[in-house]
Amino acid sequence: MTTDISSHVISCHCYCLPFDDIDTDQIIPGQFLTTTQREGLGAFCFHSWRHDESGSALDEHPLTEFDNSRHQVLVAGRNFGCGSSREHAPWALLDMGVRAVISSRFADIFFNNALKNGLLPITLDEAVVEFLHQHPHHPVKIDIQSRSIEIEGHGSFEFPLDPFAAHCIIEGIDQMDFILQQDALIRQHEERRPG
Amino acid sequence: MGQTLFEKIWDAHLVRPAGSAEGDGAPAIIYIDLHLIHEVTSPQAFTELESRGLPVRRPDLCLATIDHSTPTLPAGADGKRPYITEAARVQVETVQENCAKHGIELHGWDSPNRGIVHVMGPELGATQPGMTIVCGDSHTSTHGAFGALAFGIGTTEVGHVLATQCLLQNKPKTLGIQVEGELAEGVTAKDVILHIIGAIGVDGGTGYVIEYFGSAIRGLDMEGRMTLCNMSIECGARAGMVAPDEKTYAWLKGRSHAPKDEAWDRAVERWRQLPTDADARFDRLVEIRAEDIEPSITWGTNPGMVIGISENIPDRHDPAATDAQSYMHLKPGQQLQGEKVDVVFIGSCTNSRISDLRAAAGVMRGRKVADGTRVLVVPGSEIIRREAEAEGLHQVFIDAGAEWRLAGCSMCLAMNGDMAQAGELVVSTSNRNFKGRQGRGARTVLASPLTAAASAVTGRVTDPRSLAGEVQ
Numbered sequence: 001m002t003t004d005i006s007s008h009v010i011s012c013h014c015y016c017l018p019f020d021d022i023d024t025d026q027i028i029p030g031q032f033l034t035t036t037q038r039e040g041l042g043a044f045c046f047h048s049w050r051h052d053e054s055g056s057a058l059d060e061h062p063l064t065e066f067d068n069s070r071h072q073v074l075v076a077g078r079n080f081g082c083g084s085s086r087e088h089a090p091w092a093l094l095d096m097g098v099r100a101v102i103s104s105r106f107a108d109i110f111f112n113n114a115l116k117n118g119l120l121p122i123t124l125d126e127a128v129v130e131f132l133h134q135h136p137h138h139p140v141k142i143d144i145q146s147r148s149i150e151i152e153g154h155g156s157f158e159f160p161l162d163p164f165a166a167h168c169i170i171e172g173i174d175q176m177d178f179i180l181q182q183d184a185l186i187r188q189h190e191e192r193r194p195g
Numbered sequence: 196m197g198q199t200l201f202e203k204i205w206d207a208h209l210v211r212p213a214g215s216a217e218g219d220g221a222p223a224i225i226y227i228d229l230h231l232i233h234e235v236t237s238p239q240a241f242t243e244l245e246s247r248g249l250p251v252r253r254p255d256l257c258l259a260t261i262d263h264s265t266p267t268l269p270a271g272a273d274g275k276r277p278y279i280t281e282a283a284r285v286q287v288e289t290v291q292e293n294c295a296k297h298g299i300e301l302h303g304w305d306s307p308n309r310g311i312v313h314v315m316g317p318e319l320g321a322t323q324p325g326m327t328i329v330c331g332d333s334h335t336s337t338h339g340a341f342g343a344l345a346f347g348i349g350t351t352e353v354g355h356v357l358a359t360q361c362l363l364q365n366k367p368k369t370l371g372i373q374v375e376g377e378l379a380e381g382v383t384a385k386d387v388i389l390h391i392i393g394a395i396g397v398d399g400g401t402g403y404v405i406e407y408f409g410s411a412i413r414g415l416d417m418e419g420r421m422t423l424c425n426m427s428i429e430c431g432a433r434a435g436m437v438a439p440d441e442k443t444y445a446w447l448k449g450r451s452h453a454p455k456d457e458a459w460d461r462a463v464e465r466w467r468q469l470p471t472d473a474d475a476r477f478d479r480l481v482e483i484r485a486e487d488i489e490p491s492i493t494w495g496t497n498p499g500m501v502i503g504i505s506e507n508i509p510d511r512h513d514p515a516a517t518d519a520q521s522y523m524h525l526k527p528g529q530q531l532q533g534e535k536v537d538v539v540f541i542g543s544c545t546n547s548r549i550s551d552l553r554a555a556a557g558v559m560r561g562r563k564v565a566d567g568t569r570v571l572v573v574p575g576s577e578i579i580r581r582e583a584e585a586e587g588l589h590q591v592f593i594d595a596g597a598e599w600r601l602a603g604c605s606m607c608l609a610m611n612g613d614m615a616q617a618g619e620l621v622v623s624t625s626n627r628n629f630k631g632r633q634g635r636g637a638r639t640v641l642a643s644p645l646t647a648a649a650s651a652v653t654g655r656v657t658d659p660r661s662l663a664g665e666v667q
Contacts, residue, residue, distance in 0.1 A: 019514075019515070021398075021515070023497065023627075023629045025627070025630070025631060025632045026630065030608040030609055030610035031609070033263070033264075033610055034235075034264055034279075034283045034285075034286050036238035036242075036286055036289050037238075037239065038239050048630070048631045048635060078398065079397060079398040079431070082397060082431060082497070083627060083629060084332075084347075085236065085331060085332055085333040086235075086236065086349075087236070087349035087350040087351060105401060107401065108401055108402065108432075109348070109349060109428075112348075113351065116351040116352070164214070164220045167219075167220065175351075175363060176243075176247075176355050179355055179358075179362075179363065180249075180358065180359055182210065182211055182224055182361070185211050185224070186359065186360065186361055189208075189210045193226070
């Protein structure tokens with residue numbers, strides 16, 4: 001696993017969670033939302049998958065072999081991140097060591113929340129996702145700059161990424177600052193709003 | 196070509212159009228008229244503003260409540276509220292401190308108006324046609340019932356709105372969902388939206404803003420339209436909307452945050468221009484026949500796994516269905532009607548309004564909750580609680596053997612401690628049946644208040660139409 005921040009390349013092995021409709025309640029259950037911080041949620045990521053009803057850690061679960069020194073990319077089924085708007089979901093994934101998620105389709109709010117935190121949501125054709133599910137722990141190389149993923153022995157694929165979001169990640173542009181800089185336009189709008 | 200309701204609101208709120216590919220390529224910047232705030236998704240956003248030394252740009256356009264982490268049992272003799280954890284108490288205190296500091300109107304424990312954020316906003320008349328409304332909560336789509344563009348955002352975006360009153364937004368596509376005809380007896384707005392999600396799928400609305408229209412939608416009252424729009428997110432849609440009409444104006448008139456006198460007349464004049472033009476086009480159109488809808492329930496672990504109550508669960512053997520059937524302790528092709536019910540939850544931003552409580556009380560009046568079934572009735576707001584108590588609805592529930600609680604989100608997401616036990620079957624009027632949402636191992640069946648109430652008195656998943664005389 002190598003991560004070259006300056007060139008925005010992630011080289012690592014994939015970790016497969018081949019289930020459709022993984023909702024944000026699975027990613028981070030409601031009981032952990034009483035925090036007032038962003039940090040420290042990784043320990044609770046997929047908590048109910050990893051623990052039994054009494055809270056004891058399970059030996060066997062879908063993340064048994066997940067190792068964040070090796071896996072930084074999750075490969076999920078379709079409609080990853082559906083459900084609630086909790087940004088705790090990407091916070092928890094990042095805190096667990098995940099830097100990108102691959103799915104054939106993402107839920108809208110999760111997609112936005114992920115990008116805002118630098119967690120890459122990578123949309124690929126179902127056939128490509130299926131290939132990765134058939135080849136667990138497959139090595140990949142993701143290049144944010146060229147918005148492409150190289151799947152060893154299978155090919156290179158471009159993925160859609162809002163160019164502005166990519167630009168913000170690469171250049172480290174802060175979106176709140178970007179909006180604040182539009183103050184003159186915001187004021188103009190406020191003047192013409194109906195009272 | 197004419198414009199849709201969504202396009203009219205979008206255009207009227209454009210602060211800066213999307214940048215060209217040659218330019219900065221930034222998404223459009225839109226202005227937000229109303230920012231709803233609650234304790235769970237706001238603390239990190241306020242912290243972000245603090246760390247940057249930024250003020251809240253328009254505290255006058257914010258409205259806050261406490262609802263998710265709050266206990267629904269009253270304070271004890273010592274005056275202490277029975278929070279599930281110390282963290283929950285701290286979270287509630289944090290939003291109170293943040294709102295006090297920034298001059299934001301908050302309806303906390305001391306307010307007679309406190310309620311679930313998506314119940315309280317409309318109830319106070321803060322939700323109005325033509326507005327852009329956001330909240331760090333996916334069920335913000337509820338407010339679309341008033342002809343507003345309303346959607347859920349994450350905490351980073353909550354920070355953006357606090358600091359700038361604006362959001363960067365890619366323009367969604369439009370999906371028209373036309374429901375023509377008359378709803379059969381016992382079929383409610385909840386059944387309509389469950390049926391729609393079942394028809395288009397749990398991600399069938401992704402990338403779209405939905406406008407619901409047609410004679411069956413016109414026929415719904417405002418509470419029903421809120422229930423309908425509330426669950427738009429459950430098919431992945433960014434927002435759901437219904438064009439405003441006379442019912443909308445009548446419902447809003449006189450509410451504390453609604454315009455008054457001449458300002459009201461001017462507002463209604465503006466609102467009348469909002470409905471979709473006759474020659475406007477949706478990017479996609481789905482047609483549903485009202486007469487095809489029966490009381491609807493979910494059988495699986497996402498809100499798209501829906502059947503009519505008289506139907507058997509699908510005879511599916513694909514991995515998703517098998518996994519859901521296994522979690523739900525159900526077999527492919529079996530009936531769900533008649534399954535033993537352990538818990539009934541009547542509440543949530545989907546179905547906790549006065550008409551929902553009246554419907555449930557109508558079924559439960561003079562009846563008893565079945566042995567072995569626990570029933571929790573949680574009003575959506577303190578205003579609704581008082582209204583229900585004035586009508587004696589609470590007594591109907593209590594006499595039947597149900598628990599009558601203080602307003603809050605409660606067992607919808609079970610983060611305040613109101614929850615079901617592992618293996619229990621819950622018939623719930625809420626919006627999500629995800630694994631473990633209502634308690635570890637709890638099996639959720641989403642349903643209307645009528646179906647929930649009928650199931651409460653029989654102790655089995657029950658078609659409300661089978662209980663004679665009670666369905667108004």
